[in-house]
Amino acid sequence: MTDKANDRKALEGAAGVLPGVEGLAIGKRRLLEAAVVAVAERGYHGVSVRDLASDTGVQAASFYAHFGSKEELLYELCLLGHREHHRCVRDAILGAGADAREQLRAAIRANIWFHATYPLLTISANSELHALNAEHLATIADLRHDAGTLLTAVVERGNSEGVFDCPEPWLPMSAVGGMCLRVAWWFRPAVAVDEGTLSAYPRQAATWLRPEDYTIERVMDTYADYALKIFGAA
């Protein structure tokens, strides 16, 4: 393989790590993909604009043709992560029929599917909020709140219909939320393992990887069972 091909491979090594970027200009998309890889591994302040430009094969100044500032890039990443995650969970619940247990199961499965498929985005969009400015942080906080209300509604309906048994839903929700969120820190999607592009993923997390044991489906099913137990499903 020529050097040039090698370079191209490197630049495209992060393709697929982000959902919902098909419509974006290629330059902007590559910067976002490089960013989610680097930020998930080293944190927002551990990544420089020069790093991202270098990973994308351009000069640092070109960064500003696509983003007004470094913070704005992070904001777009957080926005993307929260929006796609919300859409994913919402669609799952709405398509799950009327039984609250089935709705909960669908929500947990979708939640895990997202975290396991886009772990770098999950990490970045949840761990680096401190670096957003006040206005952007407020917008993201609103998104998080909205996402919570939907699942709360499912649980409350399940309670009132008698299929769940958790009069005070906040504690079980925190447990299930933490359990599902954490998947992003140890699961790596099969595509990363199969195609050998695992290098795009933080090395630290790689030590936790168990690709030979668990498919996404398996984790989704198992965790959904745990969640139903925690909510005291009938």
Next chain:
Amino acid sequence: MTDKANDRKALEGAAGVLPGVEGLAIGKRRLLEAAVVAVAERGYHGVSVRDLASDTGVQAASFYAHFGSKEELLYELCLLGHREHHRCVRDAILGAGADAREQLRAAIRANIWFHATYPLLTISANSELHALNAEHLATIADLRHDAGTLLTAVVERGNSEGVFDCPEPWLPMSAVGGMCLRVAWWFRPAVAVDEGTLSAYPRQAATWLRPEDYTIERVMDTYADYALKIFGAA
């Protein structure tokens, strides 16, 4: 309140956020306390040596009378976090009697007690490992491995004695581990709330705080119940 009193208050505002620092020189201890507060909020690369010195009331150069480098400070923080956590869980298991269920319950309770009492240390020691150098990272990785073996032993013994039902323990352990770890991101110890020193804690997490509802005891009990369910306790 005079300015001087105000300053002293500020410098001591972080007292109590770290376990096992009683024997340390006061200057070193204050730097560690300032660091765990700042790092938990903004990440390792978001905190400068000048920040820490300023929070401690000394010049940046004085930092190097206590630590060989900024990375070494992080290493000491990670070491402290992992060692104290391990000691805490180990002592709980060893003092819990012979029943595997009681051992598991004690382990989960201790785990949560630690994360809820020292959330900033938990966050720092678990989220910033990427900033350690290779040698230090290896040492911490060893510590993490050792910590895992103890709980694994409890679960396997519970399985062979028929009081647990989880032939493949890795998945439930990941779920319970994630659930308990995440407590550090939303729970804030009562002392922080009562004494108004909440400012020492990351603002972002404050939005999740539910101090009026849950004591540490309550969370420990509830999560232990969840864990026993997940492990299929008889």
Next chain:
Amino acid sequence: MTDKANDRKALEGAAGVLPGVEGLAIGKRRLLEAAVVAVAERGYHGVSVRDLASDTGVQAASFYAHFGSKEELLYELCLLGHREHHRCVRDAILGAGADAREQLRAAIRANIWFHATYPLLTISANSELHALNAEHLATIADLRHDAGTLLTAVVERGNSEGVFDCPEPWLPMSAVGGMCLRVAWWFRPAVAVDEGTLSAYPRQAATWLRPEDYTIERVMDTYADYALKIFGAA
């Protein structure tokens, strides 16, 4: 004279102190010229990047648009000094005819011409090698070795043809080498004296200056005679 004119004068005060810099970008060239002046006077470690930037009229950060590091600047200076010196001596020998005595005389004359015309470069490129990294030092050492072989060849040929009388050439070569090298520490080119830009030259050396007495030609001739005597020329 206006301040502006004064500033421009200051910035250009070092023009002419370096050979072979015509093709370089102006910013890089000025930094090299400022560096050779400052390093010859105060030594590599006595000169800061801020000093050089200030002498050149730019910010310290701009230095790194032209050089990867301070050490790299020194390396370029050493490379320049050794290459130009070697070229100078080599061309003189090759253009001197077949008589070994004429070749030696030409070599000594060229050697002194270079040291007297570019004394600051000679000092910098010969006195600060300790500050080069291992790789760069090795490269320069190779250059020095190559430069020595040419003169050795002249002496050996003179010996075998019976026009020189020094069976063990190393000792006379060390004497002549030291004698010629040292010229850079006391001779200052006439241009420096006439145009009053002597301030570009180290003050210490200025106490040795004898510009009213000796032209470069005079020193070249006299030292060449000394050298021929030392080598026992027929």
Next chain:
Amino acid sequence: MTDKANDRKALEGAAGVLPGVEGLAIGKRRLLEAAVVAVAERGYHGVSVRDLASDTGVQAASFYAHFGSKEELLYELCLLGHREHHRCVRDAILGAGADAREQLRAAIRANIWFHATYPLLTISANSELHALNAEHLATIADLRHDAGTLLTAVVERGNSEGVFDCPEPWLPMSAVGGMCLRVAWWFRPAVAVDEGTLSAYPRQAATWLRPEDYTIERVMDTYADYALKIFGAA
């Protein structure tokens, strides 16, 4: 050999590099010896007070029990170097009889003996004058001037007696001075080579070392012959 013995060896590794330090307090003497080694290799600004303290086995603060400042240490080194050198050459001339040729020969021999026996002191006391403050520099400049007058007198007397032929003595003196001074950069005393303490000497110079070929005596004789030729001795 025990570690302790090893350390002591290291601390004493520089013994003998300085003349005239027998009467000094041991702490001060060791600092001077460590300094001449380090300064000759890396230059005044390349050596820190901490370096010297560390080489001597004490803390940096202890340095100030012996010297008022770092500059004062350099001054003492320069003073030592120039005084001992002057005494050495003067005694040689005065003990050489009435013949100007014998006086010159003795002066050159003494000069080289000093540079070859204390090369690190020669380098330090001649290359780092720029780092002295104005007052100290003036004192040293006076010393240098005095040293020159003695040799000038010898040459002038030789001229008027008809045994030398150099009506304008400055140029031959510059040549001989440079030739002799430079010995300090390539000759290393046999003691250093024999006892394996060569590590106390700058590495760069070591590449020039020819210990197997030349004794000090040999260099003294040979260079004295060169000098007599240069001065046109009858």
Next chain:
DNA sequence: CATGAATGAGCCTTCATTCAT
């Protein structure tokens, strides 16, 4: 004497960002 901790200035270098080309 020796020390550990402290200091303010300064070190080399990188930061995010701008702008003329």
Next chain:
DNA sequence: CATGAATGAAGGCTCATTCAT
């Protein structure tokens, strides 16, 4: 769009020096 050069601020760290112990 992309770039190379520039900028002022800030980064981690070392400097020579001081001082109470």
